[in-house]
Amino acid sequence: MAPAGATALHSSLCSLSPHKPSSPNSQQPNTQLSPTKPKSLLQKHPLYTPTHTKLSLEFKEKILCLEIMGVDSGKALSVNPDLRTATMESIHSIISFLHSKGIQQNDLPRILGMCPKILTSSIKYELGPVFDFLSQDLKVPDRSFRRVINKCPRLLTSSVKDQLKPALFYLQRLGFKDLSALAYQDSVLLVSNVERTLIPKLKFLVNLGFSKEETRDMVLRCPALLTFSIDNNFQPKLEFFVEVMGRKLEELKEFPQYFAFSLENRIKPRHMEIVQSGINMPLSLMLRSTDDEFRELIKRKTGG
Structure with missing residues (x-):
């Protein structure tokens, strides 16, 4: 049986069926969306225009359901075209399944926004x-x-x-x-794909002159190394490290976290301050310290 949260989602968020008028004697509050609100929301959506008058009610309902959940329906439908033919029942069953696994309603905008493919996945064979x-x-x-x-x-x-x-x-x-x-x-x-993502990062580090054992130790101490782009991270930071900073690769072995810091916002400005102050500072101390700590270190080393 579907969880109550999923049932509520179906009835109060994603249903465009006309509501029957309440009995004059009924004291039950109507917690469902009024018929006018869904219509208004749909009419404001880019897909709900005079040129899209042939869209089925279920498709319009699907758009509304995604939008009320906080998911950009245009992006979701673009990234995952299978959503166009997915039934509302299948979408509800997936949401119910996620709820049953502890995923909360306010988690869905980010999760489904990042991965709209989830909404057309097989519960049995994929999720x-x-x-x-x-x-x-x-x-x-x-x-x-x-x-x-x-x-x-x-x-x-x-x-x-x-x-x-x-x-x-x-x-x-x-x-x-x-x-x-x-x-x-x-x-x-x-x-991350082993062949296309993980192995190339390790090979790059080995090709710098580190042994396989040293490279292994570096990624174990800084796992993020396996996620950085070679062209956009490793290469420019390495060039600056060697050609401008004039430091030895041994320091990278000791402090591989160097690659995790911003080149423009952290590495370059702090290096320039050290050069202007005429002092030496270990790589880890230079980058790990807060702005206040860094200024204090400069002050102490220069006797200021």
Whole structure:
């Protein structure tokens, strides 16, 4: 039986059926949307124009349902064309299923906005196996499903067999043993393609001159290294590090978090202050300190 929340969603958010007038003696408050409000909302939507008068009532209802849930229906329909032919019943069943797994109504705008494909996924063959993976492979308790999915909604659109399990196996071989960290902090690694995303980052670091063991230690200390773009992150920051800062690669081995800081907003301005002050400062101290702490460090080292 569908959860009450899903039933309420169907009746009060997504139904455009005319409501029967209440009996004069009825004391029950009408909590459903009035017939005029849905019409008004629909008429303001870009798809509800004189040129789209042939849209079916169910399609208009679908648009309204998405918009009231806080999902941009135009974007959702564009990203996931299958939504155009999906039935309202199938959409309701998916929302009911998500509710049953602890996903709350106010989580849906972000989750479905990022991954509208969820709305046309198979509960049995796609969504269900993801929650089984969280429970059985990552040891996530049912009460924590919401936290994990909110952290990385893309989990719900990833194949357990072709993506999640291979990524987990590869990461564990690298040395990622903390399942809690993978579930709650670094879950984006699980939805990263092993061949196209993870391995190229490791190869790039090895090609800089680090050994495989050193590279492994670097990514274990800073898992975000496996998510950074080689062209837009690694390459420009490395060039600045070597050519402008004149520092040795040994420092990157000790402080791989360097690549996590903004080149324009953090690395460059702080390097310039150090140069102008004529002092030396460890890379980690230079970047990790707050603005106030950094100024105090400069002041102390210059005797100001």
